[in-house]
Amino acid sequence: GNLDVNVPVQSKDEYGKVIRTFNDMTLRLREAEDARRHLVADVAHELRTPLSIIQLKLENAQQSSQTASPEMLLRLHDEVIRLSLLVDDLHVLSLAEAGRLSLDFKPLDLTAKLEQIVDDVKMEAEENGLEIQLSSGTGPVTVIADARRIAQVFINLLTNAIRYTPPGGRISVVVEDKVAERDQTYACVSIIDTGVGIPEEELPRLFDRFYRVEKARSRHTGGTGLGLTIAHQLMKAHGGFIRVASRLDQGSAFTVYLPVQSLDDK
Numbered sequence: 229g230n231l232d233v234n235v236p237v238q239s240k241d242e243y244g245k246v247i248r249t250f251n252d253m254t255l256r257l258r259e260a261e262d263a264r265r266h267l268v269a270d271v272a273h274e275l276r277t278p279l280s281i282i283q284l285k286l287e288n289a290q291q292s293s294q295t296a297s298p299e300m301l302l303r304l305h306d307e308v309i310r311l312s313l314l315v316d317d318l319h320v321l322s323l324a325e326a327g328r329l330s331l332d333f334k335p336l337d338l339t340a341k342l343e344q345i346v347d348d349v350k351m352e353a354e355e356n357g358l359e360i361q362l363s364s365g366t367g368p369v370t371v372i373a374d375a376r377r378i379a380q381v382f383i384n385l386l387t388n389a390i391r392y393t394p395p396g397g398r399i400s401v402v403v404e405d406k407v408a409e410r411d412q413t414y415a416c417v418s419i420i421d422t423g424v425g426i427p428e429e430e431l432p433r434l435f436d437r438f439y440r441v442e443k444a445r446s447r448h449t450g451g452t453g454l455g456l457t458i459a460h461q462l463m464k465a466h467g468g469f470i471r472v473a474s475r476l477d478q479g480s481a482f483t484v485y486l487p488v489q490s491l492d493d494k
């Protein structure tokens with residue numbers, strides 16, 4: 229449809245108000261339409277590379293009379309896995325961006341959840357020569373959240389910490405109760421690594437979809453470039469947010485803020 233409608237406003241009365249509202253809505257529709265067009269273009273671009281690799285490998289196999297080698301099948305399988313991870317991520321992201329993600333809000337003990345998640349990733353961290361450690365106060369830190377979605381946020385951040393920290397490094401997970409910020413009380417979880425870090429000028433775009441600090445470096449690390457975008461959207465859906473502090477060649481700290489309801493809110 230044509231969204232380039234803008235009705236000139238002459239009158240200052242009710243009629244003028246209606247026209248201004250109409251113009252406002254048109255603008256917002258156009259912005260949504262632009263965003264949608266960009267997403268489709270980005271997705272097409274991201275799907276292109278793995279699909280080209282698969283296509284090329286299959287064509288080569290067809291042309292040579294030999295049967296497919298195990299290595300080639302492994303490469304093909306990797307690319308297919310990559311494609312399906314990308315599609316899964318896009319699904320969550322599109323639901324979140326449309327505000328259609330259904331969240332199952334329940335009381336959740338962050339400390340217990342993180343103990344479990346850190347346990348799950350410990351082996352992968354150790355295989356990469358990294359030490360991982362959780363520190364929290366005594367007692368539970370309770371928030372109202374969707375346990376599965378929150379776990380996804382932490383897993384995305386921890387996977388990045390593991391990916392972008394060279395062997396010999398260290399990852400610390402710190403849980404804090406009752407951090408006051410912007411007139412609200414939050415429970416905070418920080419994931420701190422001693423990795424490659426992020427240049428300051430890259431920080432503002434870090435949560436954009438498909439954004440990677442160094443395209444070549446990141447591609448072979450196997451991510452989809454959507455992990456942080458999804459983490460950001462999931463936190464927003466929880467009324468929370470994520471902050472990042474980083475220094476090149478020294479490390480990064482991602483802090484997740486989740487609102488805690490004070491007793492008088494209930």
Ligand code: ADP
Pocket residue numbers: 384388389392393421423424425426434439440441442446450451452453454455456457480
């Ligand atoms: P990816 O799938 O590429 O990891 P993300 O959205 O999770 O995508 O992260 C976007 C980019 O931010 C990464 O490609 C990487 O360049 C940078 N990044 C994320 N986390 C870290 C970290 N802990 N240390 C250094 N760089 C990071």
